Structures are given as C-alpha cells and as structure tokens.
Amino acid sequence: MSDKTILVWFRNDLRVHDNEILLEATRKADKILPVYCFDPHYFQASTAGSLKTGSIRARFLIESVADLRTSLRNLGGELVIVQGNPAELIPQLAEQYQVSEVYHHREVAFEETGISEEVEAALWKMKLNLKHFIGHTLYHKEDLPFPIKDIPDSFNTFKKKVERDSNVRPCVQTPEAIHIPDVADAGEVPSLEQLGLTEPFDDARAYRFVGGETAALQQLDYYFTHQPVTIVKKGSSAASRLSPWLAMGCISPRQVYWELVKHGQNVNNHPLMLELLWRDYFRFMFKKHSSKFYSxxxxxxxxxxxxxxxxxxxxxxxxxxxxxxxxxxxxxxxxxxxxxxxxxxxxxxxxxxxxxxxxxxxxxxxxxxxxxxxxxxxxxxxxxxxxxxxxxxxxxxxxxxxxxxxxxxxxxxxxxxxxxxxxxxxxxxx
Missing domain, CATH: 1.10.579.10 (DNA Cyclobutane Dipyrimidine Photolyase, subunit A, domain 3)
Structure with a gap:
C-alpha cells in the first residue's frame, strides 16, 4: 500500500461502529484524518425567522462530536474540529496534510447536497476526489428491488416490496486501530455560546437526551432489556427514543435492525422496524423528488x-x-x-x-x-x-x-x- 492519507469528513454519521467510510479509509490508506466541521450555515436564522438549529439540538450535537473524538482517541486516532465553511476548510486541510482523497456519506436534502457539491467542486480544482458512500439507510440503495427513479410513491407498496425482495446488509467491522498524521492543531469542541446560542434549561419533567454513540448504545440496550416496561414520561406510550441518535448518526439503522433480530423479535411487525422503514422511505423519496417537499x-x-x-x-x-x-x-x-x-x-x-x-x-x-x-x-x-x-x-x-x-x-x-x-x-x- 502506497503512502496515502484519506480525509474522513464526518457529518451525520458520528460513530465508529458500522461506519463504512471510517473502515474503508483505514483499509485503503496508511493514515486517515477524521474531520468534523461546525458549519455556521446551520446556526443561522431560517427564512421564517426561527433558528435552523435550536440550543437543545445543538447541545446534543456538541456532546455527540465530543463523544466521537473520545472514541477515535481510544483507537489511537483524533478528530480534527474546525468551525467555518466546509468548502473552504476541507480543501485547506486536504492541502495541509497532503490528503489523497476525501470520504463522506451522501446526503439527500438539497441544502446538504449543495454543501457537498461546493466541497466537491473545490476539491476538484485541486485534482482531489470526494468519494460518496451510502450509510444513512437501513436498506442500501443498490439492494432495492427498483431504481430510485422507479421507487413506489406509495409507502405500503414500498414496504411490501423491500421486505419481500431486499435484505439488510450486515454491519461493517469497527476499525481495530486508527493511524493519523501528525496533527498540528486538532481544535476544540465549541461551546453553545461560540455557536451563537444559549444554554438550554433542563426541565425536570423531561427525559434528558445525551448525545453520542456511547449513550446511543446504552439506550439501545436499555430498550431491549426493559421491554415491555414503559420507559418514557407520563402521557406517552412506551417508545425506543432512539430517533435523536439515529438522526445524528450516533447509531445506524442496521445496528437497530440486527439487535431486533438478535432478540428474536418478529422484525416485520415490530414498531421499530416500521420507524426505520419510514426513515428509509422519506430519504429515498427526497432522492427521487427533491425540492417538491419544500413547496x-x-x-x-x-x-x-x-x-x-x-x-x-x-x-x-x-x-x-x-x-x-x-x-x-x-x-x-x-x-x-x-x-x-x-x-x-x-x-x-x-x-x-x-x-x-x-x-x-x-x-x-x-x-x-x-x-x-x-x-x-x-x-x-x-x-x-x-x-x-x-x-x-x-x-x-x-x-x-x-x-x-x-x-x-x-x-x-x-x-x-x-x-x-x-x-x-x-x-x-x-
């Protein structure tokens, strides 16, 4: 293997388990450079005047990034944390550390794909490739029984066909060790104040979500070991509460699926499976129809x-x-x-x-x-x-x-x- 460094650009995939871009980078390169960029775009006001990211979700994100850094350090690596426009910072880091290629997980919403395109264009000027991976869905796009353009608009039809004709891939291995280049400055995890937000008030009536893969795996275990005990506050039915960690990629849909299988659950009729299928369905619908969902x-x-x-x-x-x-x-x-x-x-x-x-x-x-x-x-x-x-x-x-x-x-x-x-x-x- 040639002397090669791959930059792994983390976005909504803040985990070391079942993370294909991380595993693939460690196999294809001598060294990898894990990077997370706090993009100011996500902390500004929307067109309606509300914030794109409120303080509670921002705190969850900060905790998730900090936990990812700890996990990478435990494997001998590091997470470089920067704050600014990724289309400027990713190419700068690529040049600074003589990166050969950049890996990231493909997104589907137009803002997120637009950011990817800006980064890709900037890297292309440097003759560097941005390699796209698919890692946010339960069913891999290549394993669907139809091309994206022909995905049924009916959820019922989509559900029946994928359950009948598709299989969920096994989780990928977790890297045993991570080797990084000499990092001059890994940066610090920003505070809410540095992101322009204030510390949220923790209401005593509420369940406190803690960000990060560590907490996600604990919640997954808690859900299965406490069924059918109600694990939520009064007024709601029993639920997994895994959605925040799934949304941030602190845990993958495949991990949840295989945990269902491990515990001998009737997968196709389980409410968690229905939740995962709806997540897949809407992601594929966004890939197919894009901006129609914003009109x-x-x-x-x-x-x-x-x-x-x-x-x-x-x-x-x-x-x-x-x-x-x-x-x-x-x-x-x-x-x-x-x-x-x-x-x-x-x-x-x-x-x-x-x-x-x-x-x-x-x-x-x-x-x-x-x-x-x-x-x-x-x-x-x-x-x-x-x-x-x-x-x-x-x-x-x-x-x-x-x-x-x-x-x-x-x-x-x-x-x-x-x-x-x-x-x-x-x-x-x-």
Whole structure:
C-alpha cells in the first residue's frame, strides 16, 4: 500500500461502529484524518425567522462530536474540529496534510447536497476526489428491488416490496486501530455560546437526551432489556427514543435492525422496524423528488387554503396558547425538551394545518429548530403528508392522528405539561 492519507469528513454519521467510510479509509490508506466541521450555515436564522438549529439540538450535537473524538482517541486516532465553511476548510486541510482523497456519506436534502457539491467542486480544482458512500439507510440503495427513479410513491407498496425482495446488509467491522498524521492543531469542541446560542434549561419533567454513540448504545440496550416496561414520561406510550441518535448518526439503522433480530423479535411487525422503514422511505423519496417537499403545494398544483390571520394563529400554536389543552401540552413539551412522541407530532401538525389553516411549511420550520431528532427528509416528508400535499396524500393509514381522549384519557399528560409553575421557570430561563 502506497503512502496515502484519506480525509474522513464526518457529518451525520458520528460513530465508529458500522461506519463504512471510517473502515474503508483505514483499509485503503496508511493514515486517515477524521474531520468534523461546525458549519455556521446551520446556526443561522431560517427564512421564517426561527433558528435552523435550536440550543437543545445543538447541545446534543456538541456532546455527540465530543463523544466521537473520545472514541477515535481510544483507537489511537483524533478528530480534527474546525468551525467555518466546509468548502473552504476541507480543501485547506486536504492541502495541509497532503490528503489523497476525501470520504463522506451522501446526503439527500438539497441544502446538504449543495454543501457537498461546493466541497466537491473545490476539491476538484485541486485534482482531489470526494468519494460518496451510502450509510444513512437501513436498506442500501443498490439492494432495492427498483431504481430510485422507479421507487413506489406509495409507502405500503414500498414496504411490501423491500421486505419481500431486499435484505439488510450486515454491519461493517469497527476499525481495530486508527493511524493519523501528525496533527498540528486538532481544535476544540465549541461551546453553545461560540455557536451563537444559549444554554438550554433542563426541565425536570423531561427525559434528558445525551448525545453520542456511547449513550446511543446504552439506550439501545436499555430498550431491549426493559421491554415491555414503559420507559418514557407520563402521557406517552412506551417508545425506543432512539430517533435523536439515529438522526445524528450516533447509531445506524442496521445496528437497530440486527439487535431486533438478535432478540428474536418478529422484525416485520415490530414498531421499530416500521420507524426505520419510514426513515428509509422519506430519504429515498427526497432522492427521487427533491425540492417538491419544500413547496407549500407539495405534489399538488395548489397549496392548501390559508387563514387570513395566520401570523397570529401560528404564534399561538408554537407557544402552546391555542386554548386546546392537549395541543398546548404537546407544544409545551416540544419547546421545553426538543422531543415529543410521534402521536403528538401528528396531532399538532394536523391542528395547525387543518383547523388553524396555517401554512404547513411554517410548522415544519419550527420543528426544524426545536426537534432534537430533526432530519430533513423525515420532518418535511411527514409534514407534507399531514398537510395533504405529500406524494401519496390519499394513503393515510399511518397518518391518522388520534384524539386527545385516546392519547390522554385521564388527562395526566395535560396536567404534567400545562403546569404554570414549571412553565414560568422555563420562561425565566429563556
């Protein structure tokens, strides 16, 4: 093997287990240079005025990057941390460390792919290749029973065909050791203040998500060893709560799948499998349809009818002041914790779009700021479905929001999250 250094550009794949780009780089090069770039683009305001990344998700990201650095150091490596435009910094690092090639996982949303294209163009001027890998889905694109352009728009059809005709690949090995070049300055993990954010208030009513692969693997083990014990706060049904770690790539969908198999679960009928399939489906739909998911009209010719005073209604909704107790409780939990159960998400989205008649894209942008498990495809795909402008809006068997009476028959959830004393503490900390 020739004297070769490969730069591994980490993005939403913050793990050392089942990480193909990391393993492949260690096999193809003498040395690797792991890099994470805190891109200011993700910490600015969106077009609607909300932040692209709120403080709770940013803290989770910081913790995840710090944990990845620890894991790499335990293997003899290091994580170089920089802050700025990756299209400028990645080529600079490539030149500084005489890199032969750059590896990264391919994204599907237009902002993320746009950033990749900028980096690729900058590297191309240096005659360096940006090699793309596929590592965010349960089913590998090459193993699907149809090309991306022919993926069924119906989730039911997609689900049946992949379960019948595709197989989940085994997890790749974890590198035994990592060799890096002499790093002049590995950089520091930035604070929230350095990212332009403030420290979030930890609400005593909330489950505290800790970022990183270490916590992800602990949560995966906890989920299986405590079933069917309820592992969430009052007002929600038992859930894995793995979505924040899946969104950040601290754990892979394949790891979750093979853990299901290991524990002898009926995989195809398991709720976790359904969650993983929806994640795959929306990622592949984004690959197929791209920007349609960001349009208010979605896959229709016209956008839904809007209320005249939607600015006022939207402010009431996002602050949890609609006067509908269950809706307000869900929004209070979301704003305080960055997480709500999927049933809550469907209910509040349906209320915003169907009852209040507010532009659904505003709700999607609010979730983008607040959700600790935000990922573009799942977020925007789900909102489009609820708004009735998805690529198959007639198929709603999985998107049929339950009533508050079904979800909170004793009013325990509402009582927990519509608490004036706790809410005043949260407001004071904001």
């Amino acid at each position: 208010a009209a979605g896959f229709k010719n016209t956008a839904p009818e809007l209320a005249a005073n939607q600015d006022e209604l939207f402010e009431q909704w996002k602050a949890g002041r609609t006067g509908v107790p269950y809706i307000d409780a869900c929004m209070h939990e979301l704003n305080a914790t960055g997480f709500i159960h999927n049933s809550c998400r469907q209910v509040v989205a349906a209320y915003l779009t169907k009852e209040l008649k507010v532009d659904w894209t505003r709700g999607a942008q609010w979730f983008e700021e607040k959700l600790i498990d935000y990922s573009p495809a799942s977020n925007w795909g789900n909102w489009a479905y609820i708004a009735g402008v998805g690529n198959d809006p007639r198929e709603n068997r999985y998107f049929n929001p339950k009533t508050a009476a079904e979800l909170d028959p004793k009013g325990e959830y509402v009582k927990l999250w519509l608490n004036e004393e706790a809410d005043s503490k949260l407001a004071a900390s904001a």
